Amino acid sequence: MRSQILIVDDEKRFVRSLTFALNQAGIQSQCAYTGEAGLAALEENPPDLMLLDLRLPEMSGMDVLYEAVRLYPELPVVMISAHGDTRAAVQAVKAGATDYLTKPFALDELLHLIQNITERTRMQEELTYHRTRGASSSGLVGSSEAMTHLWQTIQRVAGSSAGRILLLGESGTGKAVVARAIHEQSTRSSEAFVEINCAALPEQLIEAELFGAEKGAYTGAHQKRSGLVAMAHRGTLFLDEIGELPLPLQAKFLHFLENGDYRPVGGGSNHIADVRVIAATNRSLEDEVRQGHFREDLYFRLNVIAMTIPPLRERGEDLRELLDAFIDSQAREESCRPIKIPLEALNLMLAYSWPGNVRELRNLVERLTILYPGQLIRPQHLPAEFHAASAPKGDNKQLRESSLDQHLQRAERQLVLEALEKTDGHKGKAAEQLGLSRHAFKRRLQRLGIT
The missing domain is CATH 1.10.8.60 (Helicase, Ruva Protein; domain 3)
Incomplete structure (x- = not known):
């Protein structure tokens, strides 16, 4: 049973007798005779449950309820009403009250209600605990406000019918972890979670990796191979670094997103796959669209549900x-x-x-x-x-972000130049050394102004 109950009622005799009866039943209670005193008691010593009379002097019970629900949304509130206030009590339940009692009521009726509310609250706490454990087991660690909001969003999106999800965030924020968490919290969790990094594959092989290829479709294709889309049927396909997807393939991928069908490389017929697609990027796809590096229609198709992973x-x-x-x-x-x-x-x-x-x-x-x-x-x-000295804070947030961008760009430029130097300027070998496709490497050379 609940250990602490707040009774807010202006009938002092009723409150005293109810307090005594609850104490006899092993339930501690505190009391307040006005709405203002009840709200003050909530702030000073938050109870486990509040019994609130509808009719109070000055500040009404409904006004107290509205404020309590706003400030303490998890607090169970049981309204107490006279016979003629039943309709108002029902309205109070719609406004956020947990339940209501009509005076006069038997002590057993109150104890039974308290027990039921206690059991529901305990079950909710267990559910929250297991959800938190679920977040931790998915690799999502942290109880900050940003992570709590992210985990709630993951659960909503995972349980929805959304089939196209776009994850945004800086490099290293854990977009792949979030993608897997969405899969594991969804009804597709028993099926495959298939991941592909669009920046890590040679441009000419990405289409075959995605959609598969028939035997002899290209040099080296000695046997028929299934693509990742087929492997992800009824499950989830995660495309990391979607901004690196070559333009010619973007049109084919858009067709798949819109119709659910695709054709393997060298194939003569179309195949169908039911796949939830999660794409991720650490850069602005809007900028990529403006620069002509990314199809606008594909961006809009992917941007149905967008989630930003906090740094x-x-x-x-x-x-x-x-x-x-x-x-x-x-x-x-x-x-x-x-x-x-x-x-x-x-x-x-x-x-x-x-x-x-x-x-x-x-x-x-x-x-x-x-x-x-x-x-x-x-x-x-x-x-x-x-x-090093702490980065500027507060009003200098924009300066800090600009300085960080410059630092990352200098570091990226240095890595690219070192790779080119080690390979005597051979771009293909430099790209391979950095774990990038030739297409992605060329894009970086253009962005960094390296000729």
């Missing part, structure tokens, strides 16, 4: 949880004792902007675990960038 710098309170999860996981991977992060090192991490987001944090933990297994991580163990 790590906006999830400060999640850093400790993520650290603990990665430290435990990496210690098991390396079969060693976990590293320890004292406050001085943690403060440096909290002040850092994490341009590589969650992926950068995981990589850092992996490196520290390998180099300092089981040790206390001191500030000197952290990379040099953690010791």
